Amino acid sequence: MKYVTTIDNQSYEIEIITKNEITADGERHTVDFQSVVGPPVVSLIIDDQSYEAYVNPTEAGLEVLLRGQRYLVSVEDERQRLLREVSGTNAVRRAEIQLKSPMPGLIVAVPIEEGQQVNKGDNLVILESMKMQNEIKAPREGKVTGVRVNPGDNVDQNQVLVVIN
Amino acid sequence: MFKKVLIANRGEIAVRIIRACHELGLETVAVYSEADRAALHVRYADEAYLLGPPPARESYLRGDAIIDLAKCSGANAIHPGYGFLAEREDFARAVQDAGLIFIGPKPSAIAAMGDKAVARATVTAAGVAVVPGTEGEGDLTDDELITIAPKIGFPLLIKATAGGGGKGIREARTLKEMPGLILAARREAEAAFGDGNVYLEKLLLNARHIEFQILADDHGNVIHLGERECSLQRRHQKLLEESPSPLLDEELRQRMGQVACAAARSVNYLNAGTIEFLVDKEHNFYFLEMNTRLQVEHPVTELVTGIDIVKEQIPISQGQKLRYTQDDIKLNGWAIECRINAEDPFNNFLPSTGFIDQITPPSGPGVRVDSGVYPGLEISPYYDSLISKLICWGETRHDAILRMRRALEEYRILGLRTNIPFHQKIMQSHHFITGQFDTRFVEERFSMDEAEDGAESLPHIAAIMATLVAHHQTHSSSNLVRQGNRQKHGWKWAGRMERLGE
Numbered sequence: 001m002k003y004v005t006t007i008d009n010q011s012y013e014i015e016i017i018t019k020n021e022i023t024a025d026g027e028r029h030t031v032d033f034q035s036v037v038g039p040p041v042v043s044l045i046i047d048d049q050s051y052e053a054y055v056n057p058t059e060a061g062l063e064v065l066l067r068g069q070r071y072l073v074s075v076e077d078e079r080q081r082l083l084r085e086v087s088g089t090n091a092v093r094r095a096e097i098q099l100k101s102p103m104p105g106l107i108v109a110v111p112i113e114e115g116q117q118v119n120k121g122d123n124l125v126i127l128e129s130m131k132m133q134n135e136i137k138a139p140r141e142g143k144v145t146g147v148r149v150n151p152g153d154n155v156d157q158n159q160v161l162v163v164i165n
Numbered sequence: 166m167f168k169k170v171l172i173a174n175r176g177e178i179a180v181r182i183i184r185a186c187h188e189l190g191l192e193t194v195a196v197y198s199e200a201d202r203a204a205l206h207v208r209y210a211d212e213a214y215l216l217g218p219p220p221a222r223e224s225y226l227r228g229d230a231i232i233d234l235a236k237c238s239g240a241n242a243i244h245p246g247y248g249f250l251a252e253r254e255d256f257a258r259a260v261q262d263a264g265l266i267f268i269g270p271k272p273s274a275i276a277a278m279g280d281k282a283v284a285r286a287t288v289t290a291a292g293v294a295v296v297p298g299t300e301g302e303g304d305l306t307d308d309e310l311i312t313i314a315p316k317i318g319f320p321l322l323i324k325a326t327a328g329g330g331g332k333g334i335r336e337a338r339t340l341k342e343m344p345g346l347i348l349a350a351r352r353e354a355e356a357a358f359g360d361g362n363v364y365l366e367k368l369l370l371n372a373r374h375i376e377f378q379i380l381a382d383d384h385g386n387v388i389h390l391g392e393r394e395c396s397l398q399r400r401h402q403k404l405l406e407e408s409p410s411p412l413l414d415e416e417l418r419q420r421m422g423q424v425a426c427a428a429a430r431s432v433n434y435l436n437a438g439t440i441e442f443l444v445d446k447e448h449n450f451y452f453l454e455m456n457t458r459l460q461v462e463h464p465v466t467e468l469v470t471g472i473d474i475v476k477e478q479i480p481i482s483q484g485q486k487l488r489y490t491q492d493d494i495k496l497n498g499w500a501i502e503c504r505i506n507a508e509d510p511f512n513n514f515l516p517s518t519g520f521i522d523q524i525t526p527p528s529g530p531g532v533r534v535d536s537g538v539y540p541g542l543e544i545s546p547y548y549d550s551l552i553s554k555l556i557c558w559g560e561t562r563h564d565a566i567l568r569m570r571r572a573l574e575e576y577r578i579l580g581l582r583t584n585i586p587f588h589q590k591i592m593q594s595h596h597f598i599t600g601q602f603d604t605r606f607v608e609e610r611f612s613m614d615e616a617e618d619g620a621e622s623l624p625h626i627a628a629i630m631a632t633l634v635a636h637h638q639t640h641s642s643s644n645l646v647r648q649g650n651r652q653k654h655g656w657k658w659a660g661r662m663e664r665l666g667e
Contacts, residue, residue, distance in 0.1 A: 001640075003632045003635070003636070005629075005631060005632045007624045007627060007628055012625060012628040012629075012632075014628065014629060014632045016632070016633070016636050022629065022633075024625065024628070024629055031629070031633070033630075033633045033637075037523065037525065037577055037579065038522070038523055038579060039579075040579070041577060041579065042630060042633070042634060044626070044629065044630055044633070046626070046629065051623070051626055051630070053626075053627070053630055055630055055631060055634045061631075062631040063511075064627040064631050066623055066626060066630070067574065067621050067623065068570075068573070068574065068586060068590065068592075068593060068620070068621075069616075069620065069621070069622060069623070069627075070511060070586060070613075071624060071627035071628075071631075073627060073628060073631035073632075075631050075632050075635040077635075077639070102515050102516070102517070102518070103515075103516055103517075103546050104518075105546060129516060129546045130516045130518075130546050130548070130549055130550050132400075132402075132549075132550075134513075134515050134516060135513060136515070137513055157518065
């Protein structure tokens with residue numbers, strides 16, 4: 001199975017030949033890949049070098065935490081790549097985002113209004129939980145199409161707070 | 166000598182105190198909320214009593230219920246830990262009135278240091294320099310505050326006299342914004358502490374937060390156990406502490422230590438406490454406040470002095486003399502503590518709630534882990550996000566940093582996100598390694614996204630790992646069915662095969 005794997009615009013062509021044999025950009029490696037501790041921690045012995053990392057699925061792709069560094073990785077197999085090239089758009093990325101509460105808590109402030117344009121990193125909601133006031137920030141730029149909470153509201157985990165389009 | 170101690174707390178600090186009591190041959194009584202039935206402090210203690218539902222005010226803040234339980238269980242003393250009831254004068258007094266020993270300072274000292282404006286006035290009278298600001302006892306009107314502000318100079322801080330935990334604080338940069346900010350600070354202080362009084366304090370730029378551990382007995386002996394460097398903070402919450410501080414030399418340590426002891430004497434302090442200072446670039450130091458309790462970060466002091474602070478608290482609380490004089494206190498090596506919190510450093514440090522599926526703490530030489538968590542524990546929104554404290558000792562600061570890097574790499578916590586990557590990044594940070602930081606460093610000059618020079622980068626390994634994970638995810642469902650027990654789950658298997666289109 002062949003994959004194209006990308007980190008920060010750097011692409012790697014990785015082919016998984018057997019359970020213990022891969023090539024990366026044409027170079028052959030012997031691998032032993034296991035989840036020793038349990039997911040999401042994985043252990044890789046590659047050409048006798050041992051590595052352990054957390055690999056978490058996120059909206060932005062697979063997140064790899066390895067030796068104190070974080071890598072955001074996108075992995076595509078040949079079929080996925082073909083599909084993307086045929087459809088030619090990033091339709092999914094432009095869809096609306098429902099910003100959900102990461103934890104139960106109390107809404108302290110909502111410093112934005114419906115219809116307002118927001119930038120990535122803008123404060124959308126201030127949520128008090130675990131004895132702290134937490135800022136919920138915009139994951140990307142967009143227009144606020146829905147404000148579903150008011151200051152003073154108690155919210156549950158995963159309750160929709162704000163919708164951005 | 167008393168025989169039994171009730172610990173009015175939860176989490177890692179309750180476990181820490183139970184350990185000290187058991188080593189001293191004392192029996193222990195735990196109290197717990199409905200959320201903590203399976204907690205380590207409940208399991209480690211000799212006796213355990215349910216207080217009530219998870220919210221703190223219905224459980225760990227029920228002082229009267231806790232005192233009743235102490236009496237019923239035959240406990241002779243109550244250790245409050247930190248947070249909850251630790252700095253409540255009324256609770257300390259009620260414990261004494263019930264004929265029990267409060268393992269901590271006298272109620273009068275808690276009161277004198279609990280009101281920040283009174284504390285400033287008290288230590289000033291004892292000849293201790295405070296951060297420049299308003300004088301007196303904090304009952305100033307808005308107009309008076311606005312009149313005094315330009316004399317103090319901007320930027321300045323408006324702070325709640327009853328303050329703590331970073332609440333009721335506003336930063337003013339101009340006179341114009343003072344009225345609005347005073348109102349906001351008063352409102353927050355009123356909500357948090359039931360007291361809207363505020364005072365003003367000059368904002369010291371590029372300052373460091375350095376505190377001294379105090380031990381005092383009932384015979385007039387007050388000693389300090391050296392300093393702790395606590396400048397690495399985010400929104401007034403400490404993230405990492407070390408002892409000694411890379412900033413201090415022996416001469417400055419002695420001077421600050423003497424002033425710290427004088428400040429403690431000014432309120433007839435008893436037991437363990439901490440004097441916090443701000444130190445500016447010219448090494449001028451100013452009293453900030455006193456914490457009249459055991460601190461979260463006390464282990465770094467224990468590792469460099471060799472003194473078990475909690476075990477010393479107990480004989481002192483029974484009127485015994487300190488076992489040490491100032492000359493006995495020698496700092497040996499270097500200790501660093503990382504607070505491991507359930508929060509996501511890649512997402513604005515938002516708390517991460519959920520269950521701890523698995524936890525494998527680091528171990529080996531020079532590593533200490535103070536923790537109250539266990540697999541299956543839910544990190545709930547009711548309490549703070551501290552999972553554990555990882556403390557490393559080394560012969561030098563350099564050794565301690567290298568050991569901390571090693572320990573952080575070993576730590577495995579599964580089920581929720583933690584700030585371990587933040588600490589790993591700090592341990593790689595050139596500014597941290599060279600001791601060049603202040604209280605604003607994390608917020609203003611540190612980014613999780615910037616790569617540190619010389620940090621190990623292994624994108625090709627990350628790429629291979631991610632690819633193998635993705636490969637296993639797409640292929641494991643069919644693999645599992647192929648290798649699994651088809652006889653047992655024949656219908657399930659058939660349905661799955663249909664969906665997979667095979």
